Amino acid sequence: MKNILRRDVLRGAALLLLPVPSGALAGCSSSDDAAEPQVFQHGVASGDPLPDAVILWTRVTADGPVDVAWEIAEDPEMTKRVGEGTFRTDAERDHTVKVDARGLQPGRTYFYRFRARGVASKVGRTRTAPTGAVPRLRFAVVSCSSFAHGYFHTYRELARQADLDAVLHLGDYIYEYGSGEYGNVREYEPANEIVSLADYRMRHAQYKRDADLQAVHRQHPFITIWDDHEVANDGYVDGAQNHSPEEGDWATRKAAAMRAYREWMPIREQDGGRIYRAVAFGNLVDLVLLDTRYEGRTKQPGGFVGAPPTPDPTRTLLGETQAAWLEGQLKSSTAKWRLLGQQVMVGNLIIEPGKEIANLDQWHGYPESRARLLDFLKTSGVKDVVVLTGDIHSSWANELVGDPNDPAQYDPVTGKGSVAVELVTPAVTSPGIPDIFVGLVETARPKNPHIRWVDPSKRGFIVLDVTPERVQGAWYHFQDVVAPEPIAPAVAAVWSVKAGSTRLEQDAAPAPPGEARALAP
DSSP: OOSSTTTOOOOOOOOOBOOOOTTTTSOOOHHHHHHHHHHOTTOEEEEOOOSSEEEEEEEOOOSSOEEEEEEEESSTTSOSEEEEEEEEEOGGGTTEEEEEEESOOTTOEEEEEEEETTEEOOOEEEEOOOOSOOOOEEEEEEOOOOGGGOOOHHHHHHHTOTTOSEEEEOSOSSOOOOTTTSOOSSOOSSSSOOOSHHHHHHHHHHHHHOHHHHHHHHHSEEEEOOOSTTTOTTEETTEETTOOGGGOOHHHHHHHHHHHHHHHSOOOOOGGGOOOEEEEETTTEEEEEOOSSSSSOOOOOSOOEESOOOOOTTOOSSOHHHHHHHHHHHHHOOSSEEEEEESSOOSOOEEETTEEEOOTTSGGGOHHHHHHHHHHHHHSOOOOEEEEEOSSSSEEEEEEOSOTTOTTTOOTTTOTTOOEEEEEOOOSSSOOSOHHHHHHHHHTGGGOTTEEEEESSOEEEEEEEEOSSEEEEEEEEESOSSSSSOOOOEEEEEEEEETTOOOEEEOSSOOOOOOOOOOOO
C-alpha cells in the first residue's frame, strides 16, 4: 500500500568447487586496495545459514565471463582456510556470484572473500546455524527499506553489533517506484518505475552500492523473504495495485523481479522456485518463513475502514499448499520456540464493536485464512509461537486472538485466550502511519486490549533475544532518517513472552549484549 496505514493507509546459482592454488587469495597490495571498489562495487554478503553451510555472495563489474575465486576461513586474517573454489559468472546472471560453501562446523563464525581480475574483495563475516542444545540466540529483525525516504541508519547500527547470529529481513528490501513517486530524499536508479529485468537489476545494484547496506551484509548473514515491493505494491499471484496493462504482462514482470532478487540476494535456491522455507537453530528455534504475497494470495478486497470484508472461502493469503506446509512445520517442530517470519500483520485493530480498521492488505482482508491460522494454534497443541511481522511501517506488540472484546475468547487481564504473540518491526526508512490515523489508533486503544503497545511512526529495528525461558523483543527507534549522519537509536520498548505463555510482559530494559565475536576488518 502507498499512503493509508502504510502507503494507501522487497536463477539458481550452482556451486563450482574447482580447486585453486592454496593461498591464492592470501594478501593484497595497496594497488589491490585501490582497485577493489572498481571490481567489487556491490560488496559481499552471506545468508541462509545451515549447520554445515552458508551462501556467499558478491558481484563483479566486468563485461564478459569472469572466473571468481572464493575462500572461507576461521580467522579474519584468512590464514586458517577451510574451503575454497572458483565460480564462473557472466552477463546471463548479471555477473553475480553465489556459492553454497559446505563442510563447515555448526555454530561457528567464519570469514570469507573473493578475488577476480587480480583484485581481492573486502573480507566478509558470517556464522553457521548451531546444533544441539543452544542457550541463547540474538537476531535483528528489519523490513521496509525505501531508498527514496532516507538513509539506512538501521543497517549502519546493526553492522556494529558483534553478537548477532543473523539478520532477518521480512521484505520490501527494495522498492519499485520511480524517483519522486514515493519519497524524495534520495533519487532512484533507474529514475523510472522498474518493470523489466534490466530495471530490477539496476535497482538492486543501487541498493547494494549503499555503504550502510554493504556494511551490515559484510558483518552478518541475512535470512530474507520478499514482500510486495520486490515486485510491485500490493502484489498478489495474478497482479498488483501498482501494475497496469500499459506496463506490460504481469507474469513477465513478476518473473523478472524474482529472477533479479534471486541473483542479487544471498538466498539458497529451492526446487520449484518457492521462497517459503524453514531454518533450524538447534533445539532452541525453528524459524519458519512465509510468502504472503506471491505464492497463493488472491486479490485483496476493496475498502479500508469499516466492517471486515464479506466472508469468501475462495479468498486466500497463503494458498492451500503453503498453508498445509506451515501447519506441518509447526506441528513437527521439536524446538523450544517457533518463530514465524512473515510480512503482514495478524493482529487486528478495532474502532468500535463490530467495526475495525480493515487494512485489507493484511491478514484482516483474508478472514478465512486468519481464522484457520488462529484455530490451528488453538487446537493443535502447538505452543511457544512468536509471529514476526514487517510491512506496516510501525511498531506493535500484539497478543493474537479472534475477537479481543469477546470475554468468551479473551481475558485482557490475564491474556487467557491468546494463542500466540506478534512482534511487528518498524520500517528501516519507509514512512509510518499517516497522521490522520495516529489519533484514531490512540482513541481506539481501550477497545484493543490485545494490543499491548504500539508506536505508529518511528523507524528502526527489533533485536530479538531468545533463551529457553523467554523470547524478548527490544525496539530501537531513530528520531530521523533524513539526515545522512544518524543520532544513536533509543530503546523505545521491550516486551517478552515466557515459555509456555501467550501473555506479553513489559521488561524494564533489553537483555545485555551477547558474546562479542570478532567483526570483519
